Amino acid sequence: MNLPFTQGTVHISCFFENHVAAVYKWSAEYPDIDFVIGGPGVIFNEIQSKDNIDYYRCTVEEYFGVDNFSYEWKLELPPELENVNMDMLRYNYGIKATCYWNKCSYCRLSLVESKRVRPLHNFKNSFKKISNAKEEIIIFYNPSITPDMFKDFLVPLELDESMKIKIYTRPDRKTYMACKTFFPMIKSLDKVNFSIAPEFLSQRMLDFMNKGTTIETVTKIIKLYNEYDVEYEVNFIVGWPNLTEEDLVHMQNNMNMFTKDIMINLFLLKISSEGMGFSSVFPPPNGKRWSPIDECNEEAISLNIKLQQIIQDKFNRIKYNNFNRDYLEKLLYKKRRFDKHEIGFVDSYKRYDTSN
Numbered sequence: 001m002n003l004p005f006t007q008g009t010v011h012i013s014c015f016f017e018n019h020v021a022a023v024y025k026w027s028a029e030y031p032d033i034d035f036v037i038g039g040p041g042v043i044f045n046e047i048q049s050k051d052n053i054d055y056y057r058c059t060v061e062e063y064f065g066v067d068n069f070s071y072e073w074k075l076e077l078p079p080e081l082e083n084v085n086m087d088m089l090r091y092n093y094g095i096k097a098t099c100y101w102n103k104c105s106y107c108r109l110s111l112v113e114s115k116r117v118r119p120l121h122n123f124k125n126s127f128k129k130i131s132n133a134k135e136e137i138i139i140f141y142n143p144s145i146t147p148d149m150f151k152d153f154l155v156p157l158e159l160d161e162s163m164k165i166k167i168y169t170r171p172d173r174k175t176y177m178a179c180k181t182f183f184p185m186i187k188s189l190d191k192v193n194f195s196i197a198p199e200f201l202s203q204r205m206l207d208f209m210n211k212g213t214t215i216e217t218v219t220k221i222i223k224l225y226n227e228y229d230v231e232y233e234v235n236f237i238v239g240w241p242n243l244t245e246e247d248l249v250h251m252q253n254n255m256n257m258f259t260k261d262i263m264i265n266l267f268l269l270k271i272s273s274e275g276m277g278f279s280s281v282f283p284p285p286n287g288k289r290w291s292p293i294d295e296c297n298e299e300a301i302s303l304n305i306k307l308q309q310i311i312q313d314k315f316n317r318i319k320y321n322n323f324n325r326d327y328l329e330k331l332l333y334k335k336r337r338f339d340k341h342e343i344g345f346v347d348s349y350k351r352y353d354t355s356n
Contacts, residue, residue: 004086007032013060014041015092015141018322027052038063076130089133092141099143101170105210106199106237106269126158127165136163137193144170147178154192155185164231166193171221172213179224189230195265196221197235202250208242215254222257234262236311238328239269239293243303248310255314264315266308268323269293294331301332 014020020041027050038056047055129136145167169175198218225232305328
């Protein structure tokens with residue numbers, strides 16, 4: 001994303017590590033901008049110093065001298081941006097502290113989420129535009145909207161024209177029942193984008209990741225989405241250490257529930273040093289160590305390349321969120337070219353020149 005200015009001071013509250021990564025990218029592209037960053041993504045991670053980045057391990061309230069948990073915040077567009085021609089403005093509004101399931105083996109939310117997001121007890125139901133952008137999208141940050149929030153938040157929701165919201169849901173039975181019950185009552189349903197994350201579409205893999213749902217339930221939810229013509233996105237993960245050819249067959253067959261034109265958010269599974277998914281609270285099935293994909297053998301990497309290709313062949317719109325599209329192919333190339341005992345596969349293929 002390009003910034004609409006090239007100099008000055010920019011304050012950024014980094015919620016996740018990818019927000020910090022975006023700032024580092026901007027700092028190189030915009031050397032005349034001074035970036036001031038803080039928030040959970042800074043508090044809970046190691047940060048490297050740069051000339052035009054100052055970081056503070058504190059909350060936004062503490063930085064600006066406002067009482068924590070005061071909720072006395074108002075989002076205003078900086079005057080410098082008032083006359084900038086923007087097609088879209090996106091901003092976050094946190095509404096929930098934790099996922100009500102919070103048991104997926106690959107997920108780290110169970111470790112840090114309660115420290116990152118404060119519960120919002122009196123959330124708003126009516127929103128008006130704050131800019132001249134052609135479209136404003138409010139991302140209602142919540143790891144998974146609860147069934148009660150369908151009734152208390154979405155049913156009475158009111159939005160200005162050319163406004164939309166994006167909200168995250170679990171693909172489980174509770175969500176299905178909430179959709180079935182409250183979809184007919186939601187006034188602004190055509191302005192809501194639901195992001196749903198089955199991660200993989202075989203029952204064996206759903207059980208492996210302790211997802212707490214079934215393929216049948218996922219199918220029912222998507223059928224409701226299609227019936228009510230709601231806008232939705234689907235999250236999938238590649239980089240699994242234990243895929244089989246049978247998993248890929250199930251994945252390919254079960255993708256038929258979706259249309260080609262929905263947005264797919266594709267993620268690479270990250271493994272902690274303990275050999276687990278993001279979470280060390282809920283260990284992998286049978287307590288077995290998960291191997292990061294860059295430590296897996298050629299067969300495992302090849303199966304994940306097949307998985308990615310299956311997804312690419314099916315869908316027209318794919319966003320690669322925390323890895324580059326050709327990462328797995330370059331990883332396999334290096335695995336075949338170099339002795340794995342002589343090279344340590346670490347953060348990214350960018351550390352190695354494969355142009356020769």
